[in-house]
Amino acid sequence: MAAISLAGCELGVATAATQIEGGNADTNWHRWAKLPGQVADNTSPTRAADHWNRVDSDIELLQRLGVKHYRMGLEWARIEPAPGVYDTAAIDHYVDELKKLKAAGIKPLVTLHHFSNPGWLESTGGWLKAHTIGVFERYVHRVVEAFEDLATDWITVNEPNVYALKGFIEGEWPPGRKSLADGVKVMEHLAYAHIIAYKLIHDMQPAANVGAAHHLRVFRPAQAWNPVDQASSAAQEWLFQSALVRAMSAGKFLPPFKQPKYIRPGRYYDFHGINYYGPSEVHFLSNGAGKGVPVNDLGWEIYPQGLAELAKRIHKAYPGPIYITENGTADANDSFRPLFIFDHLKAALESGAPIARFYHWCFTDNWEWTEGESARFGLLGLDYDTQERVWRDSAAFYADISANNGVTEDAYTRWVASRSYRYS
Ligand code: FCB
Numbered sequence: 001m002a003a004i005s006l007a008g009c010e011l012g013v014a015t016a017a018t019q020i021e022g023g024n025a026d027t028n029w030h031r032w033a034k035l036p037g038q039v040a041d042n043t044s045p046t047r048a049a050d051h052w053n054r055v056d057s058d059i060e061l062l063q064r065l066g067v068k069h070y071r072m073g074l075e076w077a078r079i080e081p082a083p084g085v086y087d088t089a090a091i092d093h094y095v096d097e098l099k100k101l102k103a104a105g106i107k108p109l110v111t112l113h114h115f116s117n118p119g120w121l122e123s124t125g126g127w128l129k130a131h132t133i134g135v136f137e138r139y140v141h142r143v144v145e146a147f148e149d150l151a152t153d154w155i156t157v158n159e160p161n162v163y164a165l166k167g168f169i170e171g172e173w174p175p176g177r178k179s180l181a182d183g184v185k186v187m188e189h190l191a192y193a194h195i196i197a198y199k200l201i202h203d204m205q206p207a208a209n210v211g212a213a214h215h216l217r218v219f220r221p222a223q224a225w226n227p228v229d230q231a232s233s234a235a236q237e238w239l240f241q242s243a244l245v246r247a248m249s250a251g252k253f254l255p256p257f258k259q260p261k262y263i264r265p266g267r268y269y270d271f272h273g274i275n276y277y278g279p280s281e282v283h284f285l286s287n288g289a290g291k292g293v294p295v296n297d298l299g300w301e302i303y304p305q306g307l308a309e310l311a312k313r314i315h316k317a318y319p320g321p322i323y324i325t326e327n328g329t330a331d332a333n334d335s336f337r338p339l340f341i342f343d344h345l346k347a348a349l350e351s352g353a354p355i356a357r358f359y360h361w362c363f364t365d366n367w368e369w370t371e372g373e374s375a376r377f378g379l380l381g382l383d384y385d386t387q388e389r390v391w392r393d394s395a396a397f398y399a400d401i402s403a404n405n406g407v408t409e410d411a412y413t414r415w416v417a418s419r420s421y422r423y424s
């Protein structure tokens with residue numbers, strides 16, 4: 001039987017402001033894209049999917065997909081273009097978008113921080129500085145006040161581990177630092193900022209539903225018998241995700257983090273957001289895809305069962321509803337994406353973990369950070385020159401799942417059965 005039922009799990013799609021809006025806000029990413037050689041195809045977020053000017057037609061597409069939920073990000077630099085100066089026109093634009101989503105019967109899940117900072121904040125040290133936590137709190141206050149009850153589902157911070165790793169340890173993302181100590185500091189500050197925002201939003205909104213979007217991976221030693229690989233895999237897992245999830249969910253900051261003076265252990269989540277893309281095979285200090293495994297256009301290993309393992313693990317450690325806040329793949333030709341969606345949805349639903357929502361990453365092709373326009377993650381394709389949205393088979397398949405509250409035998413036969421993965 002290929003059919004699967006969504007049961008209580010509701011579908012959505014996810015986006016991030018810098019990746020879809022377009023425009024010239026002064027962000028760390030707009031600055032970074034101007035530096036030669038930083039973005040694979042030399043594109044910048046200025047074009048992206050021009051969503052800022054296409055809110056109405058994009059909401060029509062969301063309705064055509066039949067999704068109940070839409071995860072969207074806010075561009076902090078638009079909202080607060082200079083320290084303490086708020087742009088009411090930008091805030092009104094988001095308020096208007098939220099009203100339109102409401103009218104369309106689609107529930108927003110709003111991300112407050114998704115990798116992008118105002119340029120002025122970056123210039124004064126950004127997340128390396130503890131001071132930024134208070135600046136973030138002020139921005140969150142302004143946003144929650146302005147949105148009133150139009151948004152009650154919130155993601156405070158997206159993937160603090162990836163942000164810290166890429167920007168502060170590996171140096172491939174802004175601000176391009178290469179220091180483990182800096183990376184640890186940044187994660188600590190973002191975890192602290194999450195807790196502050198969690199508390200603030202609850203103080204302001206009785207109906208608030210707040211969590212973070214954690215990038216989680218399954219770590220495994222390349223050579224199962226090799227004690228060096230075993231130790232490195234365990235250390236990377238702790239540093240990259242376990243210690244951070246503990247700090248953010250339970251307010252317990254264990255080494256390498258320091259317990260912030262004003263944070264007490266407690267429960268700082270209403271749901272767990274899991275962003276899942278694949279596993280990490282660890283050999284000494286390196287970490288990547290295994291050999292002879294299914295891979296996507298970027299060489300990322302495809303391992304659907306990992307999503308089930310992580311959902312079970314997180315629910316056991318910190319019980320509560322789970323939202324898959326991102327899951328998707330780079331597949332420019334849409335050759336295996338329907339199979340990827342089927343396999344991951346099935347693994348998640350059969351895991352036994354309480355998965356209440358599943359957001360596909362991404363709604364459309366977009367501007368994929370340092371991959372620029374070269375990595376295609378959309379259910380819908382995008383012609384960047386004309387901004388035409390292309391209804392891929394994956395979109396048709398997803399719409400069918402929404403309409404039937406699951407994958408029917410017919411849908412499986414039509415969109416999934418004949419597809420297969422490429423192997424590394
Ligand atoms: C995640 C990010 C998201 C997108 C996907 C492919 O790590 O949260 O913005 O880049 O990867």
